[in-house]
Amino acid sequence: MLTNQLSLVIWVPVVFGLLVLATGGDQRARLARWIALVGALAGFLLSLPLFTGFTELHGGMQFEEMHPWIESLSINYHLGVDGISMLFVVLNSFTTLLVVIAGWEVIQKRTAQYMAAFLIMSGLINGAFAALDAILFYVFFEAMLIPMYLIIGVWGGPRRVYASIKFFLYTLLGSLLMLVAFIYLYFKAGNTFEISAFQDLKIAFDVQIFLFIAFFLSFAVKVPMWPVHTWLPDAHVEAPTGGSIVLAAITLKIGAYGFLRFALPIVPDASRALSGVMITLSLIAVVYIGLVALVQTDMKKLVAYSSISHMGFVTLGIFMFANNSQNVWAVEGALIQMLSHGFVSAAMFMCIGVMYDRMHSRNIADYGGVVNTMPIFAAFMMLFSMANAGLPATSGFVGEFMVILGAVQVNFWYAALAATTLIFGAAYTLWMFKRVIFGDVANDHVAALKDVNKREFLVLALLALAVLGMGLYPQGFIVKMHPAVNDLIAHVAQSKL
Amino acid sequence: MNWADLNLMPALPEIFLLAALSVILLLDLFIPDNRRGVTYGLSLLTLAGCAAIQYATWVSAPVYLFSHMYVADPMAGIIKLFMYGSTAAVLVYTRQYIADRDMFRGEYYTLSLFALLGMNVMVSASHFLTLYIGLELLSLALYALIALRRDSVPATEAAMKYFVLGALASGLLLYGMSMVYGATGSLDIAVIANRIHGGSTNEVLLVFGLVFLVAGLCFKLGAVPFHMWVPDVYHGAPTAITLMIGAAPKLAAFVFFIRILGQGMDSMLPQWQGMLMIVAVLSMAIGNITAIVQTNIKRMLAYSTISHMGFLLLGFLSGSANGYSAAMYYAIVYVLMAMVAFGILLALSRAGFECDKISDLKGLNQRNSWYALLMLLTMFSMAGIPPLAGFYAKFAVIRAAIDAQMVALSAFAVMMSLIGAFYYLRVVKTMYFDDAEDHSPIVVRPEMQLTLSVNGLALLVLGVLPERLVALCVEAVKQSMTLY
Numbered sequence: 001m002l003t004n005q006l007s008l009v010i011w012v013p014v015v016f017g018l019l020v021l022a023t024g025g026d027q028r029a030r031l032a033r034w035i036a037l038v039g040a041l042a043g044f045l046l047s048l049p050l051f052t053g054f055t056e057l058h059g060g061m062q063f064e065e066m067h068p069w070i071e072s073l074s075i076n077y078h079l080g081v082d083g084i085s086m087l088f089v090v091l092n093s094f095t096t097l098l099v100v101i102a103g104w105e106v107i108q109k110r111t112a113q114y115m116a117a118f119l120i121m122s123g124l125i126n127g128a129f130a131a132l133d134a135i136l137f138y139v140f141f142e143a144m145l146i147p148m149y150l151i152i153g154v155w156g157g158p159r160r161v162y163a164s165i166k167f168f169l170y171t172l173l174g175s176l177l178m179l180v181a182f183i184y185l186y187f188k189a190g191n192t193f194e195i196s197a198f199q200d201l202k203i204a205f206d207v208q209i210f211l212f213i214a215f216f217l218s219f220a221v222k223v224p225m226w227p228v229h230t231w232l233p234d235a236h237v238e239a240p241t242g243g244s245i246v247l248a249a250i251t252l253k254i255g256a257y258g259f260l261r262f263a264l265p266i267v268p269d270a271s272r273a274l275s276g277v278m279i280t281l282s283l284i285a286v287v288y289i290g291l292v293a294l295v296q297t298d299m300k301k302l303v304a305y306s307s308i309s310h311m312g313f314v315t316l317g318i319f320m321f322a323n324n325s326q327n328v329w330a331v332e333g334a335l336i337q338m339l340s341h342g343f344v345s346a347a348m349f350m351c352i353g354v355m356y357d358r359m360h361s362r363n364i365a366d367y368g369g370v371v372n373t374m375p376i377f378a379a380f381m382m383l384f385s386m387a388n389a390g391l392p393a394t395s396g397f398v399g400e401f402m403v404i405l406g407a408v409q410v411n412f413w414y415a416a417l418a419a420t421t422l423i424f425g426a427a428y429t430l431w432m433f434k435r436v437i438f439g440d441v442a443n444d445h446v447a448a449l450k451d452v453n454k455r456e457f458l459v460l461a462l463l464a465l466a467v468l469g470m471g472l473y474p475q476g477f478i479v480k481m482h483p484a485v486n487d488l489i490a491h492v493a494q495s496k497l
Numbered sequence: 498m499n500w501a502d503l504n505l506m507p508a509l510p511e512i513f514l515l516a517a518l519s520v521i522l523l524l525d526l527f528i529p530d531n532r533r534g535v536t537y538g539l540s541l542l543t544l545a546g547c548a549a550i551q552y553a554t555w556v557s558a559p560v561y562l563f564s565h566m567y568v569a570d571p572m573a574g575i576i577k578l579f580m581y582g583s584t585a586a587v588l589v590y591t592r593q594y595i596a597d598r599d600m601f602r603g604e605y606y607t608l609s610l611f612a613l614l615g616m617n618v619m620v621s622a623s624h625f626l627t628l629y630i631g632l633e634l635l636s637l638a639l640y641a642l643i644a645l646r647r648d649s650v651p652a653t654e655a656a657m658k659y660f661v662l663g664a665l666a667s668g669l670l671l672y673g674m675s676m677v678y679g680a681t682g683s684l685d686i687a688v689i690a691n692r693i694h695g696g697s698t699n700e701v702l703l704v705f706g707l708v709f710l711v712a713g714l715c716f717k718l719g720a721v722p723f724h725m726w727v728p729d730v731y732h733g734a735p736t737a738i739t740l741m742i743g744a745a746p747k748l749a750a751f752v753f754f755i756r757i758l759g760q761g762m763d764s765m766l767p768q769w770q771g772m773l774m775i776v777a778v779l780s781m782a783i784g785n786i787t788a789i790v791q792t793n794i795k796r797m798l799a800y801s802t803i804s805h806m807g808f809l810l811l812g813f814l815s816g817s818a819n820g821y822s823a824a825m826y827y828a829i830v831y832v833l834m835a836m837v838a839f840g841i842l843l844a845l846s847r848a849g850f851e852c853d854k855i856s857d858l859k860g861l862n863q864r865n866s867w868y869a870l871l872m873l874l875t876m877f878s879m880a881g882i883p884p885l886a887g888f889y890a891k892f893a894v895i896r897a898a899i900d901a902q903m904v905a906l907s908a909f910a911v912m913m914s915l916i917g918a919f920y921y922l923r924v925v926k927t928m929y930f931d932d933a934e935d936h937s938p939i940v941v942r943p944e945m946q947l948t949l950s951v952n953g954l955a956l957l958v959l960g961v962l963p964e965r966l967v968a969l970c971v972e973a974v975k976q977s978m979t980l981y
Contacts, residue, residue, distance in 0.1 A: 173915055
């Protein structure tokens with residue numbers, strides 16, 4: 001066990017990213033790919049000890065590292081993970097590996113920059129999950145916008161400029177107010193940016209409301225919650241496959257993670273007072289966005305809307321804490337849903353990417369009967385569609401089930417509305433699946449399709465393993481997060497007025 | 498005055514600069530046009546010498562010379578070191594550009610050094626007269642530099658505008674100074690501070706003088722509503738001169754604020770705080786919003802400068818040591834950023850082609866990914882995105898403002914920087930997302946490649962490890978705020 005495991009998980013991908021960048025132009029693209037693969041693999045392997053070496057005995061921070069960073073501004077380089085953040089560090093490192101493999105020969109233009117952007121972003125995202133100093137968190141949180149902006153803008157689809165700028169400004173809008181909130185809390189907490197110090201502060205109710213609004217704007221945009229979700233369909237649709245995967249699987253989770261790490265523990269009274277609003281917004285996302293997904297004609301857009309709907313479930317679970325302080329299930333369900341959505345949405349975007357690379361179309365109408373030419377692919381997509389719809393034995397079921405279970409304890413109607421996702425989710429996913437995969441071969445292009453190659457098979461198989469593994473044995477993950485969630489719920493139950 | 502007490506050591510950098518400058522002026526007369534590189538080399542050597550002497554004569558606490566006309570303190574020392582560095586970088590960046598445009602003459606170098614001397618005097622002034630002399634020395638050198646290409650209509654127009662408005666500003670400043678003199682009976686900054694603090698001054702006269710001083714200062718800084726000259730001068734002047742105006746003089750202007758308002762009128766904080774608040778808010782709003790519609794990148798950078806100056810003032814007007822050091826850090830970082838931005842424009846310009854439209858940057862990533870990366874770092878730094886130096890500058894300023902209970906103003910400032918992010922992003926978009934139309938090779942002299950790279954990477958290094966510079970600024974401000 002290394003003492004600076006978290007630093008390694010953050011900086012190894014970044015260093016490899018810079019190395020990849022240094023290989024230069026496309027004439028050395030092969031070298032760039034291999035270095036990127038080694039970097040991503042190293043990042044993933046380094047993140048594994050976080051999971052295996054993680055003790056479930058307490059809910060506090062583990063693998064902590066603390067160094068003074070900018071002493072004149074009292075900012076520390078303070079890292080650490082608890083049961084909530086550790087899982088996302090591992091998920092992120094895993095996803096980066098998949099993205100590098102998925103982009104292997106698909107990206108022919110400026111390969112080195114593409115791979116470098118993903119590796120650097122992977123390190124930054126790990127940093128955001130592991131930061132225990134508010135400004136350190138903010139630095140990672142914002143810095144990851146730069147590679148994502150470039151990924152969407154350089155390798156994206158036709159409307160990439162619009163989508164990338166919209167993505168950037170939307171996210172920046174939220175986070176800037178959070179920065180003001182952090183600085184306010186800094187003076188309040190006696191010149192420290194330690195998140196744990198913020199969490200112990202007593203804050204007046206009206207100030208809590210303001211702080212909550214600042215956090216809300218920042219994280220709700222990132223999740224994204226209805227009605228600030230509109231950047232997501234644009235960004236997802238225009239981003240290259242890898243970009244969509246990282247966006248859906250990881251960056252959305254940072255928003256939800258932010259609620260758990262900042263909004264709830266720092267301003268619990270405001271969170272409780274406004275939980276009704278948050279639950280309403282979440283239910284709108286679940287139901288209304290689910291219906292919106294139903295009418296999409298573009299596959300990527302459909303999955304993007306389904307992401308918003310699924311993330312609605314996550315925020316629903318998180319804000320269920322308010323009415324029942326014993327409601328650990330809902331929060332744990334939200335976390336499981338986040339992890340599961342990380343795998344499932346990555347898999348769905350990967351599937352669409354596989355088809356797009358062959359057909360250069362994301363239109364559902366251009367497809368039909370793909371199963372006849374790509375049987376292996378169709379089998380994989382079947383599994384992932386089922387997971388997206390929340391079929392038992394897949395990871396998608398566990399989280400939704402737990403959240404609904406938690407919701408029933410709070411209010412039957414919340415649960416009833418939330419449960420409609422099982423119908424809508426199945427409807428939009430399976431209907432799309434039917435139109436694309438089944439039926440007669442629609443046209444010559446479909447007839448000419450070739451089944452997945454080894455590289456694509458590897459990515460899809462890894463994802464399938466993850467989806468099934470989590471669906472069959474969620475306990476492995478729940479055990480890890482349970483103490484931290486318990487502590488969080490207990491902390492939030494106390495008023496800080 | 499007792500001659501035995503005469504100590505010239507702390508003023509040695511200025512003395513050396515003046516001496517070397519005079520030598521270069523004379524030598525240059527005997528250098529034929531094809532060996533003009535000698536002047537260039539000598540100028541760089543002079544700057545290196547200045548920096549070395551500055552370092553050797555470093556003072557850790559304020560030292561007053563010439564009957565309190567001149568002060569050497571750590572703040573002046575740091576600012577001067579950055580001014581030598583930035584002037585040297587400017588000379589390196591502009592070498593090819595001016596050679597291509599028939600401006601590669603001895604006057605360019607001597608005037609640049611004169612401007613630097615003026616700034617040095619300003620930075621080390623502890624007396625209104627010294628301040629004014631330094632300011633005029635700087636301004637006159639800059640007027641002449643802008644008009645150096647006398648056959649260029651836009652440049653001449655810019656010089657004219659700068660001259661007329663600059664003279665007006667100097668007039669306002671002098672008028673204000675004279676009123677302060679009338680109210681306090683002294684031009685010595687420390688004495689003024691003491692008399693105002695003592696409360697035996699004519700309040701009305703003093704406030705009247707203060708208004709003129711603030712107006713004159715804002716003029717020099719280019720803050721709204723005294724900003725009209727900035728875009729025209731930035732646009733009209735040859736890019737080399739724009740770089741010169743946009744870099745080191747901002748540092749001098751910052752010290753100008755510190756000396757007059759921070760040190761001299763410290764006790765009148767409530768009065769000038771209100772005025773500067775309006776100026777800062779307007780600068781951030783008008784600078785950022787107007788920058789959005791610009792298609793000329795020099796004009797865009799001019800408006801972005803205005804907004805940055807608004808930010809700098811936000812730090813300054815909090816009136817605390819924290820605020821001053823934040824503003825100082827902001828000024829230094831701003832100069833580093835502006836130099837990369839204009840440096841890239843100079844690198845892309847060549848004989849017969851002026852890179853001054855945003856669209857001229859199209860596909861820079863395809864043409865030269867290194868310069869594109871440097872410009873990317875600069876743009877994100879200007880937008881205040883971590884982990885780049887610009888973020889900590891904005892962060893420190895906002896921290897100082899919130900410490901002074903100006904939360905709403907801070908929220909306004911961050912919203913303005915969001916608007917600002919849009920036009921910086923557009924530049925990145927042009928470089929990275931668009932395809933190149935112009936495929937001509939980018940030829941840059943090796944010393945410029947090196948300097949520009951160091952300059953650009955400094956933004957990243959200062960972003961990841963800002964502690965040293967931040968601590969230096971904090972310490973320097975602490976020292977300078979204790980008057981004798």
